[in-house]
Amino acid sequence: MTFLQPWMLVALPLVALPLIIHLINQRRFQTVRWAAMQFLLAAKALSRGYSRLRHWLIMALRMLAVAAVILAVGRPLSRGWLALAGGGRPDSAIVILDRSPSMQAVAAAGGESKLDTGRRQLAESLATLRAGRVLVVSDPAKGPEEVASPEAIVELATAGPVAAAADLPALLQSGYDFIRENAAGTTEIWICSDQRANDWKPDDGAWAGIRDALAKLPQQVRIQLLSYAAPAKGNVAIRASNVRLESLGRDRRLVVTVAVSRQADGERATIPVKFEIGGVSTAVNVDLTGREAVLKNHVIPLEPSAAARGWGRVSIPADADTADNEFFFAYDAPPPRRSLIVAEDPAAGRVLELVAAIAPDKAASPVDLVPPGGLAAAAWDQAAVLFWQGPLPEGRDAELVQAFLDRGGQAVFFAPDRPTATEFVGCAWGEWTAPPKPATAESWRTDQDLLANTLAGSALPLGDVEIRRSCGLSGDLVPLASLPAGTPLVARASRSEGVTFVATTPAPRDSSFAAEGVVLYALVQRSIDRGLAVLGGARQADAGPAASEIAKACGDWTRLAGPAAAPSTESGLHAGVFSCGDRLVAVNRPAAEDAALAVADDRIDGLFRGLSFQRITGTAGDTDSLVQEIWRAFLIAMLLALAAEGLLSLPRAAAADRAAKTSRPLEAAA
Amino acid sequence: MFTDRQPRSFLDPAVLARLAAVPLLARRPMVGTVSGRHASPHRGSSVEFAEYRKYVPGDDLRRLDWRAFGRSDRHYVKEYEADTNLRLYLVLDTSGSMEFSSGGVSKIEYARRISGALGYLASQQGDAVGISCVADGIVRTLPPRRSPAHLRLVFDVLEEAKPAGPTRLPEVLHEIAETTRQRAVVAIVSDLFCEPEALATAFSHLRFRRHDVAAFHLLDPQELAFQFQRPTRFLDMEGGGAIFADPVDITDRYHAALEAYLDSLRRVVLESAVDYHRVVTDQPYEQVLARFLVGRAAGRGLR
Numbered sequence: 001m002t003f004l005q006p007w008m009l010v011a012l013p014l015v016a017l018p019l020i021i022h023l024i025n026q027r028r029f030q031t032v033r034w035a036a037m038q039f040l041l042a043a044k045a046l047s048r049g050y051s052r053l054r055h056w057l058i059m060a061l062r063m064l065a066v067a068a069v070i071l072a073v074g075r076p077l078s079r080g081w082l083a084l085a086g087g088g089r090p091d092s093a094i095v096i097l098d099r100s101p102s103m104q105a106v107a108a109a110g111g112e113s114k115l116d117t118g119r120r121q122l123a124e125s126l127a128t129l130r131a132g133r134v135l136v137v138s139d140p141a142k143g144p145e146e147v148a149s150p151e152a153i154v155e156l157a158t159a160g161p162v163a164a165a166a167d168l169p170a171l172l173q174s175g176y177d178f179i180r181e182n183a184a185g186t187t188e189i190w191i192c193s194d195q196r197a198n199d200w201k202p203d204d205g206a207w208a209g210i211r212d213a214l215a216k217l218p219q220q221v222r223i224q225l226l227s228y229a230a231p232a233k234g235n236v237a238i239r240a241s242n243v244r245l246e247s248l249g250r251d252r253r254l255v256v257t258v259a260v261s262r263q264a265d266g267e268r269a270t271i272p273v274k275f276e277i278g279g280v281s282t283a284v285n286v287d288l289t290g291r292e293a294v295l296k297n298h299v300i301p302l303e304p305s306a307a308a309r310g311w312g313r314v315s316i317p318a319d320a321d322t323a324d325n326e327f328f329f330a331y332d333a334p335p336p337r338r339s340l341i342v343a344e345d346p347a348a349g350r351v352l353e354l355v356a357a358i359a360p361d362k363a364a365s366p367v368d369l370v371p372p373g374g375l376a377a378a379a380w381d382q383a384a385v386l387f388w389q390g391p392l393p394e395g396r397d398a399e400l401v402q403a404f405l406d407r408g409g410q411a412v413f414f415a416p417d418r419p420t421a422t423e424f425v426g427c428a429w430g431e432w433t434a435p436p437k438p439a440t441a442e443s444w445r446t447d448q449d450l451l452a453n454t455l456a457g458s459a460l461p462l463g464d465v466e467i468r469r470s471c472g473l474s475g476d477l478v479p480l481a482s483l484p485a486g487t488p489l490v491a492r493a494s495r496s497e498g499v500t501f502v503a504t505t506p507a508p509r510d511s512s513f514a515a516e517g518v519v520l521y522a523l524v525q526r527s528i529d530r531g532l533a534v535l536g537g538a539r540q541a542d543a544g545p546a547a548s549e550i551a552k553a554c555g556d557w558t559r560l561a562g563p564a565a566a567p568s569t570e571s572g573l574h575a576g577v578f579s580c581g582d583r584l585v586a587v588n589r590p591a592a593e594d595a596a597l598a599v600a601d602d603r604i605d606g607l608f609r610g611l612s613f614q615r616i617t618g619t620a621g622d623t624d625s626l627v628q629e630i631w632r633a634f635l636i637a638m639l640l641a642l643a644a645e646g647l648l649s650l651p652r653a654a655a656a657d658r659a660a661k662t663s664r665p666l667e668a669a670a
Numbered sequence: 671m672f673t674d675r676q677p678r679s680f681l682d683p684a685v686l687a688r689l690a691a692v693p694l695l696a697r698r699p700m701v702g703t704v705s706g707r708h709a710s711p712h713r714g715s716s717v718e719f720a721e722y723r724k725y726v727p728g729d730d731l732r733r734l735d736w737r738a739f740g741r742s743d744r745h746y747v748k749e750y751e752a753d754t755n756l757r758l759y760l761v762l763d764t765s766g767s768m769e770f771s772s773g774g775v776s777k778i779e780y781a782r783r784i785s786g787a788l789g790y791l792a793s794q795q796g797d798a799v800g801i802s803c804v805a806d807g808i809v810r811t812l813p814p815r816r817s818p819a820h821l822r823l824v825f826d827v828l829e830e831a832k833p834a835g836p837t838r839l840p841e842v843l844h845e846i847a848e849t850t851r852q853r854a855v856v857a858i859v860s861d862l863f864c865e866p867e868a869l870a871t872a873f874s875h876l877r878f879r880r881h882d883v884a885a886f887h888l889l890d891p892q893e894l895a896f897q898f899q900r901p902t903r904f905l906d907m908e909g910g911g912a913i914f915a916d917p918v919d920i921t922d923r924y925h926a927a928l929e930a931y932l933d934s935l936r937r938v939v940l941e942s943a944v945d946y947h948r949v950v951t952d953q954p955y956e957q958v959l960a961r962f963l964v965g966r967a968a969g970r971g972l973r
Contacts, residue, residue: 026901029914034904035767035777036893038863040913042927043920055919 004075004130004629011070018062054648061645068638072631077128090222091185093131093150094175095122097138097159098166098193101323101589102596105194105232111621114228115161118192119153121618122226126150128629131188135178139570140170141548144178157567161323163575163589164544166199169206176213179221186220195229198592200599200607207607215610222612228620229598232320236262236271236288237594240314242297243329243540246361252302254331257455258314261292263596275300277312296455308333309537311577311584313561324594328561328577330538330584337365337528340383342372344390345417351506351514352387352414355524365528380404384531387524389414389505392424405498408534410527412500415471415510423475425496430472433487438466438512441489444481450500450526451480451490451519462519466512470503477501490523500527537583541572542590548572554580562587678825680782685956686790692963694791696756696855696882722746756855757814758792759881760785760801761846762828763860764809765837766908770861772892775951778833781859783955784886786828788857791963793821800854801827804842805835814854836908839864843872847879855882862887866934873942884945884962887935891952896924 003009034040103115112120126134127150134152135144138159145158153159168191179187193199201207214221242257260271269288273295274281282300286293315326339356343349349369359365370378372390375397386404388411393401401424405411419429441462444451453459462481470487476494483489493499506513506520513520533539541547551557551571559566562576571578578585601615725734725745735748762785768778789799793816800814801824810831812823839860846856856876862869862885876883898917905912932948939946945965949958 026916029901029903030898031903031905032898033770033907035770035861035890035907036863036928037767037904037906037908037910037913039924039927039931040904040915040920042930043923044913044915046923046926051919051922 003071004077006074008070008074011073012067014070015063015067017066018059022059058645058648061641061648065638065641065645068634068641072634072638076630076634090129090188091132092179092182092187093126093129093134094144094178094187094189095126095134095136095153096168096171096175096189096191096193097136098168098171098191098196098199099138099160099162099164100166100194100196100199101161101163101593102194102196102199102232102321103192103228104161104323105235105321105620107230107232107320107620113161114194114620115192116154117618117620117622118226118228119159121622122190122192123150123153126153126190129188132185135175137171137174137178139573140167140174141545142569143174158570160566162543162566162570162573163323163587164542164547164573165196165590165593166193168193168200169204169210172210173206176210176217179217179219180213187222189221189223190226191223192226193228195227195598195601195604196593197597197599198590198595200604202599202603202607211608211611220612223608223614225604225613225615227615227617229601229617230619231263231596231598234262234266235320235324235596236260236269236316237321237324238271238273238314238316238327239588239591239594240327240329243331244361245302245308245331245333247333250304252304252306252308254300254302254312255297256300256314256329257297258286258295259292260286260288260295260316261594262288263291263594265291271316274315275312276315277302278306278310309584311538311560311586313577323575324589326575327588328575328586329540330577330586332537332584334363335384335532335535335537336382337363337532338379338383339365339367339524339528340370340378340380340386341367342370342375342386342388342390343414344372345505345507347507347509348389348414348505351520352389352524355506355517355521356385356387356528358521359528360525375400380409382535383409384535385409385524385527386411387414387527388412389416391416391418391420392422392427392429394422394424398424405496408498408531410498410500410531412502412523412527414502414505419471425475425493425499427473427475427477427493427499427501430474432469432471434469438468439470439483440464440466441481442484444490445479449480449492450523454522460519460522461516464512465516465519467504467510468512469510473501473503498530538586539583540586540588543573543575543587544590545572547585547587550580550585551578554585556581560584678786678829680779680786680828681790681825682783682956686787689787689791689956689959689963690794692960692967693795694758694788694797694855694963695966721749723749756792757798757800757850757852758788759814759846759850759854759856760789760799760824761843761856761858761860762801762803762831763805763837763839763858763862764803764831764833765805765835765839765860765863766833766906767837767861767863768888769833770890770893770907771951772890774891777861777888777890777951778831780888780949780951780955781886782828782831784859784949784959785857786825787955787959789821789824789828792855793818799824802842802846803827803831804839805833806838808842808845833907836910837864840868840872843869844875847872847875847881850879850881853880853882855884858883858885859888860885861889862935866931866938869935870938870942873938873944877942882945883942885939885947886958886962887946887948889948889950891950894928894950896921896928 099115104113106113131150133146134150135146136153136156136159137144147153147156175189239259240256241259244255246253246255254277258273260273271286271288272283273286274283277300284295284298286295309332311328311330313326313328318325337359341349341352341356343352353367353369356367357365368378368383380400386401386409392413401411415429419431421428444462446453446459451460451462467483467489470483470489473488473491477488477491478494479488479491481490487503489503491501493501504511508514541550548571557571558579560577560579563574566574572587575588578587604615605613722735722738723746725747729747733747735746738746762781764778768781770777785801792799796816798814798816799821800812802811803809810827812827839862873883901914901916903912903914947958947962
């Protein structure tokens with residue numbers, strides 16, 4: 001229990017006062033010469049159960065009354081269900097806010113969102129606790145922001161909702177840095193979150209370091225999690241993908257794939273999906289039966305006079321979480337699907353050239369075969385992807401490739417004939433191995449990335465591709481496909497998302513990628529699509545660090561659509577369409593925000609193991625305060641205890657009455 | 671006639687004068703040695719007709735009822751009730767517990783007043799008065815005599831009675847029942863702190879010996895109320911051990927035990943036809959004795 005005046009608790013030993021008085025009373029007994037001993041002996045022999053119980057009960061109630069008075073004077077605070085947790089007035093309170101879109105869910109229509117409820121409850125609680133300093137950590141990039149009073153948390157512009165996911169480890173690290181650098185005294189860290197897995201990243205290696213660092217701090221640090229983990233009931237999210245502009249003669253049309261999803265199975269529902277492009281709205285109904293319904297390649301005709309570049313928005317009616325009811329997109333005439341191919345093996349280069357040159361939509365797909373040594377003269381600024389078959393680049397070549405990757409380009413490296421020890425993005429080729437019988441891929445990631453299932457849902461036939469020999473790979477890699485011994489066949493570099501390694505070549509002597517062309521075609525064309533996403537005049541970006549980087553790199557970041565209340569200092573964290581020079585950037589919440597995967601309570605407990613950690617479960621729109629003074633309850637308890645003590649003491653008066661009655665002459669009995 | 675020249679602390683002449691207006695009567699026929707005011711089981715020469723009896727040779731011819739002979743031609747002798755004197759046998763409990771007093775009159779002093787007054791009243795109407803002081807046995811005894819000088823001895827015994835020792839009242843009553851052969855009014859003045867069942871057999875024994883048993887049960891107000899504020903160490907006045915008790919803890923159970931004892935005693939005296947009087951020592955003894963005497967006068971005529 002927390003007390004505003006904990007020093008009053010030094011009087012707690014007074015609780016023993018009734019007991020001491022009882023013992024003193026026992027010691028100052030009187031001696032009486034008594035005649036009617038036989039009744040005393042009989043009384044002693046009678047059952048003492050109830051009498052003794054009553055005696056001790058009276059004693060306990062008196063002690064309880066004294067304790068209640070002392071505790072009431074100490075001004076106790078109730079902390080929800082965790083009223084018994086220890087603590088006092090903190091010197092500093094650090095409020096870590098999870099502002100992700102899922103925190104904007106409401107419990108009832110028109111009610112307060114989880115984030116607003118959390119901010120209000122925290123403001124009330126910290127005002128009651130009278131914390132010395134109050135700091136708000138809402139963006140790890142900016143660090144803690146001190147507020148003048150706890151009430152300011154509600155009004156703080158940088159504590160409002162954003163479209164980006166929260167990075168709890170980074171936010172906590174930011175709080176830790178403040179405590180360490182400012183040598184704050186007793187500190188309370190209040191985390192307001194809905195425990196979503198994509199915000200907490202419980203598998204992140206940073207957790208162990210933060211936990212150890214907090215445990216080693218000399219000052220007392222208490223961590224309180226204000227959890228709103230209950231999912232939003234009936235929430236439906238909408239997301240658009242594969243937005244592309246197609247031209248058929250003079251007609252233009254926009255092709256959009258829209259996915260409507262919900263977090264739990266429910267009854268069949270018809271969701272009206274509304275498209276807004278250039279001020280023109282169209283609507284289409286989508287039947288949602290399971291958890292997700294996808295409207296594939298929905299065609300929206302555009303006016304012939306409409307510009308080739310533009311933006312739009314797709315939305316559904318407001319529900320329990322309004323943050324995922326709209327999705328912005330931008331479009332532009334597709335740039336040429338230009339690829340650069342560097343191949344030391346002509347056979348492999350030829351295969352790659354053929355595959356890269358055939359675009360799925362008959363768009364122009366120029367392929368530049370770059371000879372070794374000619375990299376400096378290559379059209380890097382127009383290329384979407386680099387296919388590289390040969391020893392990893394080094395020196396000037398490596399710098400050129402790195403610059404290409406940094407601006408968003410994609411690179412796919414195939415195994416060289418003669419591997420070297422050169423490292424690139426933390427990875428290096430190993431030795432070639434050729435099994436007696438051609439191997440096939442044992443497993444591969446079908447849910448995302450280059451080898452994901454097709455839009456129709458069927459898996460790529462990677463199992464049919466024979467790998468006659470494969471080259472070893474080492475370094476920080478995320479395998480996308482593996483051979484039987486666990487050897488990576490296709491892998492993505494951990495340090496650079498744009499780099500993919502294929503541990504063989506498409507040459508017929510190494511693999512049947514060329515003969516089973518579908519897999520190679522999908523891999524190559526998907527790489528080109530990824531590279532094109534950053535090349536065109538319109539691009540999509542997830543709200544968060546990625547969009548912030550774009551906004552920062554862009555000199556003129558102007559909002560075209562989206563919430564107007566977003567502060568300019570939080571560029572890239574809010575959803576909307578922004579103009580960046582002559583390009584359009586549509587910023588939306590990350591896909592993981594639409595999943596309702598909450599981290600289990602025991603998992604969270606494990607993240608804070610060894611620290612003073614408590615969880616308080618709240619609900620959106622909850623009007624109760626987390627912390628409130630409860631001295632009235634103690635006074636009522638004292639009164640009840642005294643009343644009960646009086647009631648228990650009453651039988652003594654009754655006995656006296658009976659004695660008086662007995663003393664009347666009773667000789668009439670004879 | 672007041673024969674005692676010494677002033678006795680337990681005798682109040684004014685009280686005695688008022689009580690003398692009511693005679694002390696026995697509830698049962700008494701066998702006395704001289705004529706008195708009490709019913710006798712034998713036929714005598716009082717004016718109260720009793721019965722006709724057939725004449726047998728040897729009867730006094732003067733007692734033949736000639737009118738009855740004239741009517742029935744048979745000889746009848748007319749008999750009358752006899753009146754005699756009684757023996758009042760005072761049994762005074764002098765055990766240690768009789769010394770108890772919660773501030774007022776002690777039980778032994780109260781017992782002296784009752785016994786003294788009863789002895790005086792009996793002596794005044796020509797009855798014989800005897801006394802036994804009892805504790806764990808008969809401490810001192812005087813057999814019933816009619817002479818005023820004897821009454822002085824009785825008063826001396828009362829005055830010198832000192833409470834001491836434990837109570838063995840039932841055994842003593844058995845002994846008195848055995849040793850007192852002639853019918854008597856046995857007046858027990860005691861706190862009766864013994865088992866009611868044991869008293870029941872003693873009372874029955876006295877009744878079997880045709881004694882008229884009266885019991886004055888003396889109780890101190892504090893013994894009934896048991897009102898103590900502080901933890902108390904109770905010392906047994908009859909020489910037993912000590913008991914430490916917190917009144918808060920024990921009062922209820924003390925009262926329960928006391929009530930059980932009184933109920934049991936009430937049943938015993940009803941079954942034994944004992945003239946029982948519970949006396950709280952804060953009551954005026956004159957009132958107690960007046961009620962005792964009036965109660966007996968109302969029952970006069972029983973033979």
